[in-house]
Amino acid sequence: MQEQNFYSYPSGKIIICGQTIYCYFYSQKWFAHKRRKDRAETKKASDPLLSFKRSKTNTERIIKCNAWEWFGDDGQTFLPVFLTLTFKENIQNLNIANREFSKFIQRLNYEVHGEKKAKLQYLGVVEFQNRGAIHYHIIFFNLPFIQNVYDIWGNGMVDLKGVKTMRGLTRYLSKYMVKGGEVGRLKGRKRYFTSKKVLRPVVIKDYFIAKDIFDNLEKRLEYKKSFKIDFIGDIDFYIYLLQNKERILDFDLDHQSRMAIESEINREREKTKL
Secondary structure, eight states: OOOOOOEESOEEEEETTEEEEEEEESSOOOOHHHHHHHHHHHHHOOOHHHHHHHHHHHHHHHHHTTOOOOOTTSSSOOOOEEEEESSSSSOOOHHHHHHHHHHHHHHHHHHSSSSOOOOOOOEEEEOOOTTSOOEEEESSSSSSOOOOOHHHHHOOEEEEOOOOOOHHHHHHHHHHHHOOOGGGGGSSOOHHHHHHHHOEEEOOOHHHHHHHHHOOGGEEEEEEEEEEEETTEEEEEEEEEOOOOOOOGGSSSHHHHHHHHHHHHHHHHHHHHO
């Protein structure tokens, strides 16, 4: 008799990214060791398009976790800003470019905060121009107004501007993210990079908590989709968008759900203390 490789009950999880809540329901739950074995046996060649889509999803979720989530000493929310950095020289070596970028971040941190401790939070991507030159496109989540970025960079042109919509933020980086032919230049590196203390999505893998969220956030439903994936089965996927300054803990959740969610949020916040 063939070994049963999944539990007979459904499973679920939620992913909290600021005011965006993702909810997944799975038709079956696989044993972890069996799942890894099955996937290894049927592993296919890496698909650059799928890799790009995963990177795009990750960047969008990090943006939603951090945009308008950082506050100054006066209690006011920082406006996320776009920054493009270019080299006046045709620098094509990524190691050299990354060293210059790291030095820039150190100088910028010191200029803003007057100390060497890294406090600026950001997410960025590298763009390769047709001539091979490297550009950086960065979203800063807690950068105050500053006029001398050009001098602090010191390697070429800069373009700095604020943004007021989440849609504009998520579109900005994906527009420049490496998709196909140039991905070889990023071999062994991610398509995006972040500061160490950015907020990350809070993931809770629990069917009953996911069901509690589902029951409470019906009126906040933004998107839903059902699909099927090999080795996982049927999946129901929902996106909820909270309004104004709502938080997930503002809703009438079950006590156990509330405790688990609050614990995971606090754990993530603790990692990002400056």
